[in-house]
Amino acid sequence: xxxxxxxxxxxxxxxxxxxxxxxxxxxxxxxxxxxxxxxxxxxxxxxxxxxxxxxxxxxxxxxxxxxxxxxxxxxxxxxxxxxxxxxxxxxxxxxxxxxxxxxxxxxxxxxxxxxxxxxxxxxxxxxxxxxxxxxxxxxxxxxxxxxxxxxxxxxxxxxxxxxxxxxxxxxxxxxxxxxxxxxxxxxxxxxxxxxxxxxxxxxxxxxxxxxxxxxxxxxxxxxxxxxxxxxxxxxxxxxxxxxxxxxxxxxxxxxxxxxxxxxxxx
Amino acid sequence: xxxxxxxxxxxxxxxxxxxxxxxxxxxxxxxxxxxxxxxxxxxxxxxxxxxxxxxxxxxxxxxxxxxxxxxxxxxxxxxxxxxxxxxxxxxxxxxxxxxxxxxxxxxxxxxxxxxxxxxxxxxxxxxxxxxxxxxxxxxxxxxxxxxxxxxxxxxxxxxxxxxxxxxxxxxxxxxxxxxxxxxxxxxxxxxxxxxxxxxxxxxxxxxxxxxxxxxxxxxxxxxxxxxxxxxxxxxxxxxxxxxxxxxxxxxxxxxxxxxxxxxxxxxxxxxxxxxxxxxxxxxxxxxxxxxxxxxxxxxxxxxxxxxxxxxxxxxxxxxxxxxxxxxxxxxxxxxxxxxxxxxxxxxxxxxxxxxxxxxxxxxxxxxxxxxxxxxxxxxxxxxxxxxxxxxxxxxxxxxxxxxxxxxxxxxxxxxxxxxxxxxxxxxxxxxxxxxxxx
Numbered sequence: 001x002x003x004x005x006x007x008x009x010x011x012x013x014x015x016x017x018x019x020x021x022x023x024x025x026x027x028x029x030x031x032x033x034x035x036x037x038x039x040x041x042x043x044x045x046x047x048x049x050x051x052x053x054x055x056x057x058x059x060x061x062x063x064x065x066x067x068x069x070x071x072x073x074x075x076x077x078x079x080x081x082x083x084x085x086x087x088x089x090x091x092x093x094x095x096x097x098x099x100x101x102x103x104x105x106x107x108x109x110x111x112x113x114x115x116x117x118x119x120x121x122x123x124x125x126x127x128x129x130x131x132x133x134x135x136x137x138x139x140x141x142x143x144x145x146x147x148x149x150x151x152x153x154x155x156x157x158x159x160x161x162x163x164x165x166x167x168x169x170x171x172x173x174x175x176x177x178x179x180x181x182x183x184x185x186x187x188x189x190x191x192x193x194x195x196x197x198x199x200x201x202x203x204x205x206x207x208x209x210x211x212x213x214x215x216x217x218x219x220x221x222x223x224x225x226x227x228x229x230x231x232x233x234x235x236x237x238x239x240x241x242x243x244x245x246x247x248x249x250x251x252x253x254x255x256x257x258x259x260x261x262x263x264x265x266x
Numbered sequence: 267x268x269x270x271x272x273x274x275x276x277x278x279x280x281x282x283x284x285x286x287x288x289x290x291x292x293x294x295x296x297x298x299x300x301x302x303x304x305x306x307x308x309x310x311x312x313x314x315x316x317x318x319x320x321x322x323x324x325x326x327x328x329x330x331x332x333x334x335x336x337x338x339x340x341x342x343x344x345x346x347x348x349x350x351x352x353x354x355x356x357x358x359x360x361x362x363x364x365x366x367x368x369x370x371x372x373x374x375x376x377x378x379x380x381x382x383x384x385x386x387x388x389x390x391x392x393x394x395x396x397x398x399x400x401x402x403x404x405x406x407x408x409x410x411x412x413x414x415x416x417x418x419x420x421x422x423x424x425x426x427x428x429x430x431x432x433x434x435x436x437x438x439x440x441x442x443x444x445x446x447x448x449x450x451x452x453x454x455x456x457x458x459x460x461x462x463x464x465x466x467x468x469x470x471x472x473x474x475x476x477x478x479x480x481x482x483x484x485x486x487x488x489x490x491x492x493x494x495x496x497x498x499x500x501x502x503x504x505x506x507x508x509x510x511x512x513x514x515x516x517x518x519x520x521x522x523x524x525x526x527x528x529x530x531x532x533x534x535x536x537x538x539x540x541x542x543x544x545x546x547x548x549x550x551x552x553x554x555x556x557x558x559x560x561x562x563x564x565x566x567x568x569x570x571x572x573x574x575x576x577x578x579x580x581x582x583x584x585x586x587x588x589x590x591x592x593x594x595x596x597x598x599x600x601x602x603x604x605x606x607x608x609x610x611x612x613x614x615x616x617x618x619x620x621x622x623x624x625x626x627x628x629x630x631x632x633x634x635x636x637x638x639x640x641x642x643x644x645x646x647x648x649x650x651x652x653x654x655x656x657x658x659x660x661x662x663x664x665x666x667x668x669x670x671x672x673x674x675x676x677x678x679x680x681x682x683x684x685x686x687x688x689x690x691x692x693x694x695x696x697x698x699x700x701x702x703x704x
Contacts, residue, residue, distance in 0.1 A: 014353050015604055017584070042352030042606070043378025043583045096593055115592055134592065141590050142397040165398075183534055184398075199478055199531060203538065217476070220483040220497045246492075247485030248541075 001066050001087075002059035004034060006052040008071035014042045015095060016051055019078035023065035023086025023105060026058035034058065051076075062086045062105070069094070074114075080107045083124070096133075099126045100140075102150065115159065121169060123150040131156035134178070137171045138164035147171070147188060163190045166207060172233060182209050185260060191233055204245045204260030212237075212265045221245040222262055230263065239263035268298050275673040276307040277361070277656025280558030280666035281406075281427045281434070283307065288676050295678055297657075304428035311657055311676070313638075320639060320651040321680045332649065337684055337692075340650050344609070344633045345696035348377040351607035351631070353583050357596050358613030358635075360384040360560035363661020363673065366686035367562075367569045370611065373694050376701065378583040380605065382596045383566040384559070384613050385578040390591055391527045392556045393567065393577045395536035402543055404519070404553040405667045406433075411440035412551075415515030417453045419539065420477065420525020421557045424461035430557070435521065436465070442516070451511055455480065456525060468508055473499040475530035481538035484509055488545050513549040520554040527556070558666035560613075561656070561673075565664035600626040608632040608646075611686065612655075616641030635689060652686050653679035661687070 004026050017040040026034055034057075035049030048054065059065040063085040070091050073079070078097045080088045085105045090098070093111035100116060104124040109117075112130035118137045132154045138161055139146035146165035157175035163182040169189075176194035183199070185207040195213035202219050210232055222244035230239055243259035250257050274286040288311060289299040297315055300308045323340035324332035335343075348354055356379045359367050374381045385393060395401075409416075416435050423430040431437055436447050443449040454466035455477070463469045472480050476498035483497040487509035493502045512518055520543055526535040539554060546552035558564050567577035574580045576589035579596075592598060596615065599605045600623040608627050616624055617640060627645055634646035643649035653659045658679035664670050679685070684692075 014606060015602075040584060043585070044352055116590070141394065144398070179530065180534060184537075199534070202478060202482060202534065203541065217479065218494075220479055220494055221486045221491065223492055245482065245486075246489060247482045 001064050002057055003066045003068060004031070004054065004056045004058055005068045005070065006048070006054055008051060008069075008073055008076075009053050010051050011072070012041045012051060012075050014075075016041055016076045017078055018048065018051075018076050019081040019097075020048060021067065021069065021079045021088070022081065022083040023058070023062040023067060023088065024082070024084055026067060027062045027065045027086070028060060029058045031055055031057055059086075083107065093130065099124075102126060104150075112156070118147065118150075118152045120145070121147045121150045121152065123169075125150065126152045128152070128154045128156070131175070132158040132162075132173075134159035134161050135164060136162040137166065137169070138162065139166075144184075146184075157194070163188065166190070176213065181211075182207060182260075185209070201244055201260055201262050203248045204262075205248055205250060206258055206260050208261045208263065210239070210263045210265070215264065218242075219245055221247040227266065228263075232263075238266045240266055267292055271674070271676055273674070274676055275656055275663065275671055276303055276310070277561045277654070277663070277673055278304075278307045278310045279427050279430075279561060280564060281430045282561055282663060282665040282671055283429050283433065284671055290677055297677055306428065310654075314654045314657045314677070319637070319680065320649070321683050323648060323650045324643075326647045326649075335648075337650075337682075337689070340633075340648055341689070341692045341696050343648050344650070344693045345700055347607050347609070347631050347633060348373060348379070348693070348697055349700040351377060351379075351605075353605050354379045354607035354609060355596060355599055355605040356381045356609045356611070357386075357615055358383065358611040359566040360563035361612035361655065362562065362686045363655050363659075363663060364562065364565045364569050364670075365661050366611070366655070366690055367566050368573070369687060369690040369694055371569065371573050373690065373697060374580075374582050376694075376697055378585070379609075380583065380594055380596075380599060381570060381574075381578075381580045382594070382599075383570070383578045384563050384618075385567060386591070386595045386597065387528070387618060388524065388559055388563065389527055389556045390578050390595065391533040392522075392536045394533040394591055395540055398533070399537055399540050399544075401540055402547065402553055403555050403667065405669055406435075406555075406665065408517075408553070409519050409555075410434045410438045410443070412442050412517040413519045413553075414443060414450050415453070415512055415518035415550075415552075416450055417455065417512075417518070417520040417522075418462055418466075419455045419520055419522040420527070420529070420535075421521055421523025422456070422458075422460040422462045423521070423557065424465075426523065426559070427557060431462075435519070451515065453508060453511070468504075468511070470498075470500050470504070470508070477526045477529065477535045478531040478538055480505070481535065481542050484512075485538070485542050485545055488513070488542075488549070512546055512552075515550055518546060518550060518552040520552070521557050522554070523557040555667060562612075562663040564666055564668055565662065565670070568664050568668065568670075597623050606630065609635075610642050610646065611635040611690075614640040614642045616643075616645055635686065650689060651683060652689055653683050655686060658683075659685040659687075 020037040065086040115133035137147040160178035198217035222242040242262040276283040287301040322334040454463040455470040480498040543554040574587035579594040581588040581594040632646040634643040656673035
């Protein structure tokens, strides 16, 4: 696997839109060709080379390409957008839309990510070692198909509106979240190992939410079903199962109504 | 001898009353009296006559004072600001005509600007919810003639839309509502004892920030599913009782305001309210309508909508329209230093934005186009006074129910004062010259 290292040398005065930083775009390219790829600041089009020191070269395919992004990238948006394979490691805190519409490969952020990370994600593995902002793994504005596949793992806390309109895939938050978890969720799984203050699973149609810590205020449309032992993220624990949101529409499968499942750890 | 102008449109709130009578002096220069308007609307007309009105553009000097300049200089300064900026913010648009908005959008396209209107701190969350789940709405005329179940959720029309209840929602005797307010059941959801709440048949004093739970509870009640003992501080029995009241009506309407759009849950509150409306249509006819504030904020959404496809927070910096509230909304842009110039027309962010955003405006190259001296004009590099739309110049406006109404000119503007359309057209022409290298 070939490694391309991007080290930021000039900070953008506005914000940089660098949706070209993906293994797909870097594969088969030399350092000079990578430096010539487009990046946008405001209405002007520049090149990645204006902002980044590029070293190394891309592999033959996206899967053979690893990208390491170094330095303060807190004013850089869209890193890893629509990537399908390969690997990206971001050593600092990137701005919005990191790993947006990601389809495959691995994306590792060693710092925090801002809002809209992993929106509309379809596949791949996205690990955030710090905290995540709002709208993690959510749908893009107006889209009713949110995250559809892949895994997002946040070692720290996450903001509000995670898994908005979620359809598939898994989001794991080791810390706490803000309000609105899995609103309009139709499928997939959200695991919160800390607390979620309120509005968990509002308008939920299907899918599963696990909360290990506490919920301050439950949504009114969740009814207790039973206690159960489950293996979640590699460990066994006892949970209380709730069905909901009973105020929302629910489809029928084999004559049975399909509910969203909320598991609260006992 | 003075003359009376009838059927004047009131350019204050989204109710856009169209029955005002304005008495004007013979020379057509002075407003002498106003009939039918509410206190705020009348003041809007009278204010245009106030002494000491600014009639020349004013440029901020290094010591903070203002010096009068000509309109030509103002046009040139504004056009150069757009020419130099790489991502200018064009904010406001709610207190001007659709014609002016359209010319502003031409400038925005040429300069790669972000066009945002006052919905960003108002009903923007409504627009997000509408995009997510749609909206079953109607016109105010239908409400006057048919509605017998009226919900005011997080709004206080007694003070914010003073003639709304007498013209449309509570008191008028309509075709199928010939007993006026006796035909109607009024439900108010508000944590405060507002004057609107005092009139209500049912007043839900919802816990602050728990509207989403209460809306959800009403939906649960409609489906006959079990509810907890209290939701958002309201006993279960009351929720079920009100759900029955709503179901038993012939035509219901939910009006909602800032209490739900800008409190915790924001767009999700409206999302849930729209879905509640949809659910109620299983039992009877129900509609929902936002209580839009400025008289033409709806128009700004309309014009942006048909020109770029999004109703506010439209980012044209990359040459195509993008929209994502949270990123392209004015306060996020200012807070995060994403823009390098600010142009304000028909709004007063200086008075309504958080101080952190206002400080950013003060530091950036900025132009404020407004008939008044406002907090925004006092921090902008250039203040351009213009004629009052709806008083001194006509133009198209949209009522809160998306009905377009042409505002009328009543008196002449002070001599030499340009209108929004004239000023923007000249800026647009000058910008063309600058882009053409002249």
